Amino acid sequence: xxxxxxxxxxxxxxxxxxxxxxxxxxxxxxxxxxxxxxxxxxxxxxxxxxxxxxxxxxxxxxxx
Numbered sequence: 001x002x003x004x005x006x007x008x009x010x011x012x013x014x015x016x017x018x019x020x021x022x023x024x025x026x027x028x029x030x031x032x033x034x035x036x037x038x039x040x041x042x043x044x045x046x047x048x049x050x051x052x053x054x055x056x057x058x059x060x061x062x063x064x
Contacts, residue, residue, distance in 0.1 A: 014062040018055065025051035 012020060025048050032044035 021055040
């Protein structure tokens with residue numbers, strides 16, 4: 001058994017990363033709406049929040 005990851009990291013351009021973060025935030029918002037229990041809903045809402053925070057920070061540093 002090795003300690004190396006089996007997958008290579010994904011590198012995205014700035015616009016690709018913005019689109020990815022928006023898509024993931026939206027997926028988690030929808031997941032929260034569909035969640036059957038409060039625990040799952042809370043996890044989806046927290047992940048949506050984290051993706052949106054990352055999106056906001058990235059928008060600050062990327063040029064227009």
